[in-house]
Amino acid sequence: MKPKVYFSREEMFTLNRDRLLERGVTLRDIAEIAFKQQSRYNDNISMTMCMESVEKILSFRDIFHIVQLGTEIDRLTEQKAFRSPIQDIMQADLGMFGIDEIFGLDVASNYGTIGQTNFGDIDVNKPGIVKKLNDDGKKSQCHTFLDDIVGAIAAAASTRVAQIISEEEANKDMHYTSIRLDI
Numbered sequence: 217m218k219p220k221v222y223f224s225r226e227e228m229f230t231l232n233r234d235r236l237l238e239r240g241v242t243l244r245d246i247a248e249i250a251f252k253q254q255s256r257y258n259d260n261i262s263m264t265m266c267m268e269s270v271e272k273i274l275s276f277r278d279i280f281h282i283v284q285l286g287t288e289i290d291r292l293t294e295q296k297a298f299r300s301p302i303q304d305i306m307q308a309d310l311g312m313f314g315i316d317e318i319f320g321l322d323v324a325s326n327y328g329t330i331g332q333t334n335f336g337d338i339d340v341n342k343p344g345i346v347k348k349l350n351d352d353g354k355k356s357q358c359h360t361f362l363d364d365i366v367g368a369i370a371a372a373a374s375t376r377v378a379q380i381i382s383e384e385e386a387n388k389d390m391h392y393t394s395i396r397l398d399i
Contacts, residue, residue, distance in 0.1 A: 249370035269373035286361030320364035327375035334371035
């Protein structure tokens with residue numbers, strides 16, 4: 217029997233949610249960061265919007281692959297499954313390593329430069345669960361990849377919410393008329 221390699225969006229969401237829960241991260245943890253980040257700019261957002269955005273993002277194929285790979289690398293690092301020097305570098309979450317940030321930037325880039333900027337803000341300030349993952353990763357666990365992935369999902373969700381609100385505002389602006397091009 218061939219191994220299963222293709223998954224529906226619902227399956228990818230469920231597998232990602234479950235993998236995050238195994239590592240101590242709830243979807244609400246991520247949505248809270250998105251809410252806190254976006255509520256600085258807009259009073260019209262809700263936790264429901266942020267949760268929906270997190271759920272949507274977790275169903276994307278590229279995000280699925282990144283969550284699955286990143287959490288597996290962290291788990292294998294905890295089990296000391298890699299050879300040195302990479303084992304020691306990942307276990308220490310060496311600041312100059314940078315591959316974990318590439319994962320985060322890739323997730324955030326699904327929402328353009330604003331998504332990446334939002335990720336940079338979260339990566340530097342480490343709000344909520346990102347700080348907990350980072351701190352726990354310096355002790356007994358390894359969250360070298362997970363803290364960046366979670367921060368990037370929150371950044372993408374924050375940006376997605378901003379885009380939804382912008383679209384809603386644009387639709388309210390009735391003095392704008394679209395240009396019809398007959399080509």
